[in-house]
Amino acid sequence: TQLLEQSPQFLSIQEGENLTVYCNSSSVFSSLQWYRQEPGEGPVLLVTVVTGGEVKKLKRLTFQFGDARKDSSLHITAAQPGDTGLYLCAGEDSNYQLIWGAGTKLIIKP
């Protein structure tokens, strides 16, 4: 069974600080997706990384896919209160199913 370990599970920091969320696995994924979910809503796709070593940027968010396609990270620069939410990573396995991380609850304090 493929597992995707996401850390930290909870993070509370001050506005302006930087942070990194990690997703790690012993398995290779075809792609890895990052989602953000607000309370009471479904997850919203932020980005999909496909190629080993790929880096994608979305304003202050930087996503990286490991060279071996087993891990990924999300880095937020100068976090703002609007970044508060639940961040989820999900790896796509060889059967096109998504394997979900446990999620990171992020709180940015003004």
Place this chain on the structure above:
Amino acid sequence: GAVVSQHPSWVICKSGTSVKIECRSLDFQATTMFWYRQFPKQSLMLMATSNEGSKATYEQGVEKDKFLINHASLTLSTLTVTSAHPEDSSFYICSPTRGEGKNIQYFGAGTRLSVL
């Protein structure tokens, strides 16, 4: 992006009653539908996978007779929680996919079920 309609968004019911949740893909044909359950502060847990016109495949630990899934058309799937109990209270999310092979999943807004 693709439009997914899931309703109701919130339902409260008495223990022992059944609740039906609908999920529609409004502008694409969903060949596969995933149904997830999410408990507070936790990630999404896959309950079942269904393909249009065939029986759903349930994940281990998910009772197929309790969570009835119907995927009668390429744009509509329903999840019925039968004889609901308080422990079934959760956030249920549908996720239709489009395209053959490549998994392009979209997500409904979710249904908050509270069983009294």
